[in-house]
Amino acid sequence: MPRYWTLAALLAASPAAAQTVTVEAGPDAQERLQAALIEAKPGSTIRIGAGRFELTDGLSLDVDRVTVRGAGPDKTILGFKGQLGTGEGLLVTSDDVVLRDFAVEDSKGDGIKSKGADRIVYKNIRVEWTGGPKETNGAYGVYPVSSTTILIDGVEVKGASDAGIYVGQSEQIVVRNSKVSGNVAGIEIENSRHADVFHNLATGNTGGILVFDMPSLPKMGGGEVRVFENKVIDNNQPNFAPKGNIVATVPAGTGVLIMANDNVHVLRNELSGNATANVMITAYRQSYDDPKFKPVPTRIVVSGNKHGRAGYAPGFPGGDQLAAALGGMIPPVLWDGSGDASSLRVSDGVPVLSMGLKQGAPIETAKPAPVELNGPAVPAPAAVVLPAAMEAAAK
């Protein structure tokens, strides 16, 4: 009984203890906002008022259990046109943080980065580079990395010169109800495990949704990913990523692209208007020096997707001739031909084209031919289930 009493007392006390600090737009916004983020107590809320906050330096939060809440993604705008220092607009390095209802515009580097920030919620956030797609835009819109349990819900990103929504080297990830357009990559899940990407709209990017695994990184061996019930439409933006970055190699007109990884399922998506391919499955094709890295994809299942027009202007060398030779259009699903065909399954009822490339061989050596990928129907990974508190915070 006494134990119940303690619990009841705690529950009764917690709303009173939860402190809210409000920061309004106006002079010295930089210092007032940053001071509020530093002085925040665990469990407190920082409300950012409506209006434009013109900032000179990236903001950062390093206190656990803090909610940062604006008046809405079109009302509370953190503007970084005049940014003089630090790589990103907002950096979060603490756990159990909720970011919601505000916008970050025109940061010089990434929009919002969270590193080692477990159980973070990004809800109803907008990150935008307002000058449209440009090589000089920042790399990532929202950028959780090296974290466990991530929710990205109702986020909009426009103009990222790398990926709009990028999740790297993380575990237990949900990306849903979000809209990405005018980025090089719309959504990218990289070197991560256990991700559900669903009910998103990716349109007008170079590539819509990417699932990548890369060598020479602390966390590798990506997989256990489900990409389902998304709309991936008209991703034909010419690639504007700075050369040297992996996404600079993504051809315009790419819908869903799986590179390396194990056990990735692409299910029940609406895919159309992607000029190179609706779905591409490929090995990591660049040179690398990392014996622990597995460059070829395994256990990939593409099933139940609805395919609209695709493959009518393939964005790789020789693509035009290939399309012409095949009657003006290549099949909507492409496989580079590297790795084990018996580990791949495409059962969408559409043709698949193999490029016939050996692992690591240049595209000029391609021997394109139709292929059937009838690998086993391995069961899809279990749904990623988030803690109830995270779901509640995203209501």
Add this chain to the structure above:
Amino acid sequence: MKALAAAVLLFCAALAGRPAAVNDAAITGDTLPGKLSDYGFFTDLVGETPAARVIGYDLETPLFSDYAAKHRYLYVPAGKTARYDAEAAFDLPVGSALIKTFGYRQAGKFRPLETRLLLRRAGGWVALPYVWNAEGTDAVLKRAGTRIPVTFTDPAGEARTISYAVPNQNQCKDCHALSGAIAPIGIKTRYLNHNGQLEKLIVADMLDRLPRDAPRIARWDDPAAKLDDRARAYLEINCAHCHNPAGAASNSGLFLESGRRDPVALGIGKRPVAAGRGSGGRDFAIQPGDPDASVLIYRMESTDPGIAMPELGRATVHQEGVALLRAWIESMPKPAPAR
């Protein structure tokens, strides 16, 4: 009356024949003292006269901070000593403090801008930034940091005007963090082991021991030292506080501690990961023999916050440091051309 009382106090202190003691409670207490003078690290703050057990030191190769001069001091409370370590930072006892004042020489006089404190409390290290007043008489706590317009003359004799950034408390931790906990960076044997500095700490009874074979890092601008040693010292002190497996840039896989041997981790033939426009269109962090094709040089030569490395505390290009790393990359054998 107040002035008279202060004068009497000073006189008494002088009579006692020893400098006033540091305010240990300010270091270890659970408060955030508002002024630098609250700590009593200096018997004369303006004249920079250290109190007892406050000893100045410098680093053989320092972090570049916009050509600012840095005055560093270590305080270890009476009856305690720092624990020697050949590799890691000294293990400093609770109650210790690291004091670092940044400023520029102007009209022949050092003008302090800010003083950063690392305080060793029972719960770990606390980092606090203090900004000096215009009169240069004291510094006040600015947890949110600030910017100060500064004009100075660089070593090449060129006048420069910059917006000098005093880091906020979180930014202190961006650099001073290992696995999420604040940690000192420079106070390591190899960076202090010159000009009898460590011997001085032994004599002051502030360091527990000093082996004969204590390591020593190269001075980055010592023409007599090996190019490789100079470059690796420069990379470690300027980059490795983030670029290590427990640091802020752990996800990059680019690790630049001076003991690191794996060429890919050092950036040789390593492709950028999350560099964005920081890649500058280059394929590798380091392209042996070709500094212009190396991302590392591109980012050091930029002051654009979306490109520049380090991300914090640099609004100017360190021309001399860039020249060193250019020479180092130049000296690496070029890879055989692809067949």
